[in-house]
Amino acid sequence: MTASTTRKGIWGMGGFGGLDGRVVAVTGAGRGLGLATVRVLLERHARVIAHHRSPSPELFRLLDTYADLLHLVPGDVGEESTAVAIAETATGVGGLDVLVHNAAITRDQPLVRMPVEAWDEVMRVNLRGAFLVTKHALRGMIRRRYGRLIYVSSLSAVIGSTGQGNYAASKAGLHGLSQSVAQEYARFNVRSVVLAPGLLDTGLGAALPVEIQHRKADHALLGRGSGESVAATIAFLASPDADDINATVVHVDGGVAY
Numbered sequence: 001m002t003a004s005t006t007r008k009g010i011w012g013m014g015g016f017g018g019l020d021g022r023v024v025a026v027t028g029a030g031r032g033l034g035l036a037t038v039r040v041l042l043e044r045h046a047r048v049i050a051h052h053r054s055p056s057p058e059l060f061r062l063l064d065t066y067a068d069l070l071h072l073v074p075g076d077v078g079e080e081s082t083a084v085a086i087a088e089t090a091t092g093v094g095g096l097d098v099l100v101h102n103a104a105i106t107r108d109q110p111l112v113r114m115p116v117e118a119w120d121e122v123m124r125v126n127l128r129g130a131f132l133v134t135k136h137a138l139r140g141m142i143r144r145r146y147g148r149l150i151y152v153s154s155l156s157a158v159i160g161s162t163g164q165g166n167y168a169a170s171k172a173g174l175h176g177l178s179q180s181v182a183q184e185y186a187r188f189n190v191r192s193v194v195l196a197p198g199l200l201d202t203g204l205g206a207a208l209p210v211e212i213q214h215r216k217a218d219h220a221l222l223g224r225g226s227g228e229s230v231a232a233t234i235a236f237l238a239s240p241d242a243d244d245i246n247a248t249v250v251h252v253d254g255g256v257a258y
């Protein structure tokens with residue numbers, strides 16, 4: 001590579017804009033932010049592999065409208081067979097361009113009272129799940145010399161969150177994973193970013209005790225965020241227009257002040 005060579009010159013992936021023809025997999029897509037993301041991606045003509053654990057009537061309704069673009073993969077994201085199924089489905093429709101790891105859980109407790117099971121289960125879904133889907137997504141991306149990984153983290157990973165030590169630690173783990181992946185696979189034209197939303201109007205945010213929701217919202221300069229709006233940011237990060245964004249954390253919290 002010479003100093004005068006541009007990144008687009010090397011990679012040659014810019015220029016076609018939008019999401020037409022892109023293959024994007026989203027984990028935890030049955031509801032909440034994952035479902036909103038699938039909807040935006042489909043509206044922008046991406047080919048979407050929507051992974052879900054529980055049956056999701058909303059996903060099945062989308063399948064009626066977007067039968068040619070939407071592919072469903074059921075399974076527990078903490079199991080390797082699910083990661084394999086996502087990767088194989090992507091290969092079957094042309095190869096995975098973008099992986100969005102969104103599936104997550106909380107098991108909130110003050111740390112001294114937190115059962116070991118609550119720690120382990122959160123790590124299993126949020127972090128082990130990320131490792132597994134990444135590992136199997138990367139194989140095809142390396143082969144095809146193109147890939148984008150987007151990890152949905154949280155503001156909690158950056159500033160901590162009372163009662164959510166397990167969740168915050170699991171999300172912070174995604175930051176280390178993403179940076180390492182970016183370094184290991186840049187030479188294969190693979191990029192990796194973390195997306196860190198603040199409090200949202202979707203499932204995990206709405207499940208917090210009301211006083212904690214108010215406290216978090218009070219510090220958010222623009223108030224509580226919407227799943228729809230964060231989904232649009234994910235769609236941007238999944239597009240070729242974001243090809244120069246790599247090895248970083250994109251904060252989508254509207255700004256916070258303490």
Ligand SMILES: NC(=O)c1ccc[n+]([C@@H]2O[C@H](COP(=O)([O-])OP(=O)(O)OC[C@H]3O[C@@H](n4cnc5c(N)ncnc54)[C@H](OP(=O)(O)O)[C@@H]3O)[C@@H](O)[C@H]2O)c1
Nearest residue numbers: 028032033053054076077103104154199200202203204205
């Ligand atoms: N909501 C917020 O305020 C907020 C703030 C910052 C970051 N985030 C992040 O945004 C993402 C989405 O959150 P959300 O609010 O949309 O949460 P949500 O509505 O609870 O959705 C979580 C999704 O993860 C899936 N999931 C959970 N355990 C799974 C497992 N073992 N295997 C496969 N899928 C599993 C759920 O599937 P089931 O339907 O089967 O349970 C669900 O579809 C998460 O990564 C979260 O950490 C959210």
